[in-house]
Amino acid sequence: xxxxxxxxxxxxxxxxxxxxxxxxxxxxxxxESSLPDAAALNALAPADGYVQLTAEGATQLEFGTLKSVCxxxxxxxxxxxxxxxxxxxxxxxxxxxxSMLVLITDxxxxxxxxxxxxxxxxxxxxxxxxxxxxxxxxxxxxxxxxLKGLAKDYWSKxxxxxxxxxxxxxxDGYTGATRSSTAVVNSISTIHSYYVSNAESLLLQLNKLK
Amino acid sequence: MKKKSIIFNGIVTNNPTFRLVLGTCPTxxxxxxxxxxxxxxxxxxxxxxxxNLIVSLLRKLIPDNVRIAAYITVIATFxxxxxxxxxxxxxxxxxxxxxxxxxxxxxxxILARAEAFASCNTAIxxxxxxxxxxxxxxxxxxxxxxxxxxxxxxxIFGLYLGLSxxxxxxxxxxxxxxxxxxxxxLVNAVSSKLSxxxxxxxxxxxx
Numbered sequence: 534x535x536x537x538x539x540x541x542x543x544x545x546x547x548x549x550x551x552x553x554x555x556x557x558x559x560x561x562x563x564x565e566s567s568l569p570d571a572a573a574l575n576a577l578a579p580a581d582g583y584v585q586l587t588a589e590g591a592t593q594l595e596f597g598t599l600k601s602v603c604x605x606x607x608x609x610x611x612x613x614x615x616x617x618x619x620x621x622x623x624x625x626x627x628x629x630x631x632s633m634l635v636l637i638t639d640x641x642x643x644x645x646x647x648x649x650x651x652x653x654x655x656x657x658x659x660x661x662x663x664x665x666x667x668x669x670x671x672x673x674x675x676x677x678x679x680l681k682g683l684a685k686d687y688w689s690k691x692x693x694x695x696x697x698x699x700x701x702x703x704x705d706g707y708t709g710a711t712r713s714s715t716a717v718v719n720s721i722s723t724i725h726s727y728y729v730s731n732a733e734s735l736l737l738q739l740n741k742l743k
Numbered sequence: 744m745k746k747k748s749i750i751f752n753g754i755v756t757n758n759p760t761f762r763l764v765l766g767t768c769p770t771x772x773x774x775x776x777x778x779x780x781x782x783x784x785x786x787x788x789x790x791x792x793x794x795n796l797i798v799s800l801l802r803k804l805i806p807d808n809v810r811i812a813a814y815i816t817v818i819a820t821f822x823x824x825x826x827x828x829x830x831x832x833x834x835x836x837x838x839x840x841x842x843x844x845x846x847x848x849x850x851x852x853i854l855a856r857a858e859a860f861a862s863c864n865t866a867i868x869x870x871x872x873x874x875x876x877x878x879x880x881x882x883x884x885x886x887x888x889x890x891x892x893x894x895x896x897x898x899i900f901g902l903y904l905g906l907s908x909x910x911x912x913x914x915x916x917x918x919x920x921x922x923x924x925x926x927x928x929l930v931n932a933v934s935s936k937l938s939x940x941x942x943x944x945x946x947x948x949x950x
Contacts, residue, residue, distance in 0.1 A: 536806065539806060540806045540808065540809050543804055543805060543806060543809075543813070544809055544812060544813060544816070547801070547805075547813055547816050547817065548816055551816055551817070551819070551820035554820055554824065555820060555823055555824065555827075558823075558824045558827050558828065559827055562827045562828055562830070562831040562832075563831075
């Protein structure tokens with residue numbers, strides 16, 4: 534009994550010190566900027582650099598979470614166009630949320646790429662193909678009919694309860710991946726809701742960079 | 744144990760790659776370029792020194808029946824620290840080493856040195872052994888990396904050498920096996936010749 538107790542004690546103490554050491558190192562190495570990965574940003578909107586904006590207001594929204602906002606800048610750190618890059622997690626994926634990186638220029642969606650997802654390759658990822666994502670390009674970000682978020686149980690509820698029988702006419706893309714595409718819609722819908730309620734603060738920050 | 748012999752053992756006599764044939768998986772996988780081999784070697788050296796030191800300091804405290812669990816915890820801690828530091832300061836190398844960086848936790852060289860050396864030697868000797876074994880591993884990996892990079896891409900540490908048509912097979916897994924095998928054969932040939940000579944010298948001395 535005594536030796537068992539000693540074993541447990543020694544292992545616990547070692548684990549405790551290990552955890553402590555990891556915590557200290559994490560504190561010093563955690564990245565200060567929450568800018569998305571540079572390679573992904575470059576694929577979305579090639580630029581010399583990116584400047585992070587402060588996301589004011591609520592970022593935890595009904596259909597997802599806004600992760601970060603930044604603007605593409607030239608070599609002198611000046612914003613050259615009325616562009617924002619949003620990163621948002623959309624609820625409702627098959628395995629966790631789906632993160633979409635969206636470029637918005639002059640209030641319209643100019644480019645969309647998937648940033649992170651855990652969807653099944655070849656099945657869920659059908660909702661992340663260029664062909665499907667390119668359907669979002671050109672949509673006005675303030676358009677709340679097209680960019681409406683969907684609740685998690687939206688497609689599993691009876692038609693009358695969720696009201697999706699009325700949405701049938703709005704379907705203009707088919708991916709074969711219901712839940713994954715729901716998460717994509719939700720991610721972009723999150724950006725839409727955030728943009729609509731915080732446009733002023735965002736434009737103010739953008740103009741300061743000009 | 745003499746300090747000199749510890750260092751000689753780690754680098755030459757017990758060279759982890761060519762004599763003990765430990766840690767073959769990362770050896771073959773990351774040595775497509777010299778810089779990757781060097782980085783992997785240095786990463787393992789860091790973990791070896793630290794884990795050997797701690798394991799040796801704790802050797803009287805750790806109960807015998809859970810020693811492997813204790814060693815793995817110590818090793819995993821240092822590997823995770825290394826990962827966090829590399830991710831922040833050396834993101835390119837971090838990406839190049841990929842999965843083989845976290846897999847250092849189960850690298851048999853480190854566990855072997857903890858079990859065979861650090862658990863029954865003093866802290867300073869153990870740290871020295873970790874350093875020597877690490878240097879041996881680093882040198883071997885860098886050598887394989889240089890050969891594969893020169894033959895496979897015509898470059899050395901990323902610098903273009905201006906050689907004619909490179910042989911792409913050397914950066915592929917097959918080329919890794921070829922270079923590894925050829926080097927091992929060479930090391931074996933040299934060492935058997937040396938030991939023969941030693942035997943002969945010994946006989947002569949007796950006569």
